[in-house]
Amino acid sequence: VLTSAEAKEILCWLRAFAEPRQLSYLRAALATPTLGQSWQTLDELLTDELVLEARIERFLGYQTQWQQQGVLPMLRRFLMDFEVPGRLLQRPDGERRLTDILHIAELLQQDSLQLDGEHALVHHYTQILRAADEEEENRTLRLESDAGLVKVITVHKSKGLEYPLVFLPFGTAYRAQSEKQAFVRYHDANDRLVTVFDPTPEDVARADQERLGEDIRKCYVALTRARFATWVGAAALDNWPESGLGYLIAGNSERPITDCLAPLAEGRHEILIEPLPEPETRHFTERAPEALGPALESTREAREDWWIASYSAIEYRDLAGTGIAFTGEVEDAQTQNLLEESAQQTDEERIVATTVVRNKHQFPKGAAPGTFLHELLEWCAQQGFDRVVDNPEDLQDQLVRRCSTRGWSEWVEPLEHWLLALMRTPLNLQRGSDEQSSLAGLTSLRPELEFWFESRNVQVARLDQLVTAHT
Structure with a gap:
């Protein structure tokens, strides 16, 4: 990008x-x-x-x-x-x-x-x-639309990914270690990484042995990336048995590469060995995309909890605090595997999760839960705090309805106790004064104060003195 x-x-x-x-x-x-x-x-x-x-x-x-x-x-x-x-x-x-x-x-x-x-x-x-x-x-x-494109990628970067078709054109190519290199690296008997400058033939041989092991592992990665089919180019290059694929099919044998490949296909209809086809003059022409028709219109009422999100905010994971999860498969196997691993939960974790006591300190955090609580308090103010305290069943019905749409059904009872305690608790009206009042005891109230107040003929200096004295 x-x-x-x-x-x-x-x-x-x-x-x-x-x-x-x-x-x-x-x-x-x-x-x-x-x-x-x-x-x-x-x-x-x-x-x-x-x-x-x-x-x-x-x-x-x-x-x-x-x-x-x-x-x-x-x-x-x-x-x-x-x-x-x-x-x-x-x-x-x-x-x-x-x-x-x-x-x-x-x-x-x-x-x-x-x-x-x-x-x-x-x-x-x-x-x-x-x-x-x-x-x-x-x-x-x-x-x-990128799914239909040819993606050129190294074997190393393809780890964890999956593709419908895979082409490995240079299956027997490799890069051997050489004495001409400025340095070589290998692991010693204690499995410590050693860097040797001006290497001797023995150092080069040990480093090349590790190179072969890594090539074999990469060969396994390459051969397991395809969902449907894999094409492997196996050419008799110089010293091809020293490549990862060459060592697997020939070992230390000096047989021709065709003789080493032939046993792989015996009795296995899923493996086909054939010479490289001759180049053709045909060219692939991509079909023109079909014209888009008119947008479909829904004939039912949308009852799901839809939301508008930005490009970067769309993530294939549980949305914190909403209980909504994307369950469809994602574009590549690596991301899908990460999702499945993060979704796994041991039996011990499930037991702990079910025995946790829910209180206000465990309530989901963030803008959406904050707006949810704000709307609840606003509803209580509209109904009247005293009326809600005297009729807690109305508050419970409201909580059941609102929490169920967000997947928070287990929070109905904790929220009910929390809100009732909030409305019943006496609050100090002024600093240094014993005068108190609870939300339920208010006779007149404004649910939400405005940020701006209309005023005329205000003495700014006097207003500043009052603000300074009382804030």
Whole structure:
């Protein structure tokens, strides 16, 4: 993602948003290919002051939205204003490019929460792009359409992954250790890693023996990655028996490679040994994707607990505090295995989980549980705290209904005791005073105070004295 052309274009946009009156930044942003501005439009920025001023005002608006709402809403508005999604989706690679842009926008939004101001985010993003060569593969957001593409990957990086078809073209190739190397490494008798500079033939032999063991393990990895079929190229290269595959099929034998391969297929219909086919002049032509029809419309009422999430927030795991879990399979075996391992729970852990006493300290944490409690207290205030205390069965019915939709049925009783105790507990009305009142004892109340109060003809100096004296 960060090595794509779109990533560098986003940097141009961010600089223009941060400093809209810097004409060089503004013109560079508008000239990026993704915006698709015509030469005539770009020329007007140099010749027409009114057009230039209008563009500056537009980018000042983007800057204001960035400051007030964040970088993600601002970038979305920017893309829609310049009709970028519609234009990109008309191109064969448009889906990938648009997804990369939105993915980077999500990353910027997350990083902006830890930074202060637009210029800090621009500097941070610049540093990220400079280090983009070390970008990990998991930062690239995959598309379902990528499943049909050929993926070239090393055997080492394929560990834990699975593919429908696998081609291992150089099955008998290997890289032997040599005395010409500056150093070699191997494990000694105590299993300690030893590095030897200017190695002797004995050191090279020991290092090459470990290389062979590693090649055999990699061969096993390569042969177990396919879901349906694996093609292995086994050529009689120089010293091919010293490769991982060669050692497995020939050992120390000097027989021809065809004689070593033939016994593998005897009595096994799933193994086929045949010479490399001659090259053909045919070329594969990908079928054009079928046109999308109209979107389907649901004919039933949606009763599930749906939510809107960002690209980066979508994770195949239990959502903390909601009881909702993605149960479908994910794109690769490695991720699926990690999910299955994290979902496993021993019998002892289950016993401990069922015997834990639930109280307010174990209640789920985060924004969603906080909003849940806020809505409960708001409902109690609307009903009247005294009425809820006198009729706890109404509170229990409300808790059962609200907790069941979130998978928190086991929290009904603890929450009921917690809320009733909160409404009954006397609270000090002023510091240093013994005057107390509980929520249930209030005769008039406001469920939620406003952040702003309308006021007229206020003496600001007197107000400041009162605030200073009582806060």
